[in-house]
Amino acid sequence: xxxxxxxxxxxxxxxxxxxxxxxxxxxxxxxxxxxxxxxxxxxxxxxxxxxxxxxxxxxxxxxxxxxxxxxx
Amino acid sequence: xxxxxxxxxxxxxxxxxxxxxxxxxxxxxxxxxxxxxxxxxxxxxxxxxxxxxxxxxxxxxxxxxxxxxxxxxxxxxxxxxxxxxxxxxxxxxxxxxxxxxxxxxxxxxxxxxxxxxxxxxxxxxxxxxxxxxxxxxxxxxxxxxxxxxxxxxxxxxxxxxxxxxxxxxxxxxxxxxxxxxxxxxxxxxxxxxxxxxxxxxxxxxxxxxxxxxxxxxxxxxxxxxxxxxxxxxxxxxxxxxxxxxxxxxxxxxxxxxxxxxxxxxxxxxxxxxxxxxxxxxxxxxxxxxxxxxxxxxxxxxxxxxxxxxxxxxxxxxxxxxxxxxxxxxxxxxxxxxxxxxxx
Numbered sequence: 580x581x582x583x584x585x586x587x588x589x590x591x592x593x594x595x596x597x598x599x600x601x602x603x604x605x606x607x608x609x610x611x612x613x614x615x616x617x618x619x620x621x622x623x624x625x626x627x628x629x630x631x632x633x634x635x636x637x638x639x640x641x642x643x644x645x646x647x648x649x650x651x
Numbered sequence: 652x653x654x655x656x657x658x659x660x661x662x663x664x665x666x667x668x669x670x671x672x673x674x675x676x677x678x679x680x681x682x683x684x685x686x687x688x689x690x691x692x693x694x695x696x697x698x699x700x701x702x703x704x705x706x707x708x709x710x711x712x713x714x715x716x717x718x719x720x721x722x723x724x725x726x727x728x729x730x731x732x733x734x735x736x737x738x739x740x741x742x743x744x745x746x747x748x749x750x751x752x753x754x755x756x757x758x759x760x761x762x763x764x765x766x767x768x769x770x771x772x773x774x775x776x777x778x779x780x781x782x783x784x785x786x787x788x789x790x791x792x793x794x795x796x797x798x799x800x801x802x803x804x805x806x807x808x809x810x811x812x813x814x815x816x817x818x819x820x821x822x823x824x825x826x827x828x829x830x831x832x833x834x835x836x837x838x839x840x841x842x843x844x845x846x847x848x849x850x851x852x853x854x855x856x857x858x859x860x861x862x863x864x865x866x867x868x869x870x871x872x873x874x875x876x877x878x879x880x881x882x883x884x885x886x887x888x889x890x891x892x893x894x895x896x897x898x899x900x901x902x903x904x905x906x907x908x909x910x911x912x913x914x915x916x917x918x919x920x921x922x923x924x925x926x927x928x929x930x931x932x933x934x935x936x937x938x939x940x941x942x943x944x945x946x947x948x949x950x951x952x953x954x955x956x957x958x959x960x961x962x963x964x965x966x967x968x969x970x971x972x973x974x975x976x977x978x979x980x981x982x983x984x985x986x987x988x989x990x991x992x993x994x
Contacts, residue, residue: 626751
């Protein structure tokens, strides 16, 4: 249940929610718990909320591992 | 790295506290990669598994009220209450909807102004701030037909209780990554300070977990006991202050009942006075009826690391993921489910 997935913020909406790209899958995410997040940032998302910023390199590593896991 | 993992002669008991760790360890067969002297034990790290039977019964009670929509994370859907579960009630016609985020429940409430929408509020410190933020949004957006049935758990006090069990021998903790993203490392300091036990906050990839075990062994070999962070890409010592402030704003700390374990002091959170209007148990004046655990189920002892899944006579016979009896077999992060699938 505490699984959280990294993604990239590709749009910030007027209501301070964001559109996050999870390696191709795009979803609306709340930024309430991470108001410092900006357009282009990589964030860790849990249950529809960004909870922490992440370096691009770390995010891409995790996403590629997840991609491999799903393909298997 | 595996070759570097060596220990002293006696068995080293490391308890992993997070269900996602349990699943990652099982899925990647990490136990087989470790020396036989390293013993990984699962702790009470699956929030669904520690949710009491009575809570499921309350959720079912709610779902039977006319014009109530119950929304829940998918993990809760098959967890057995004393007589039924959410899936069976849904099949019988109750309006029960699985949501990805508590925030989706707010939208459901807005689209259904003549109905009451109740979200099942379970989870540890990773999840509870997301639900607190949703309650704040409900207040701000003046959505009055939304409420939460609260059963939030707090990890550090539970670890203290586990350490106080005399027959429980734990040499180190593999601490949860995303709970710690929120609370930071400081709330665990008592583990090393008062009990002389090391703890490492770990990420979830196989290499994270092996690296964390390595860090634990290094501490033990050099006779140190500290709380260290392996999962530095996500965890800062002070945690996420915004989330912590939202937790403090919406909730208060209470004693809480953990399924199969019992009541533990200050190990839960519920809505505080300012947000009581969003507490479904008050809004619907629900009464808790004591319910027994399923006969023969050892989930309580499994959650404390006192028994292994295969010690339970029901495991793999009467209790399987397809027809689970106890919560450790229901949740995808449960110890019994992990053992059944990958053991």
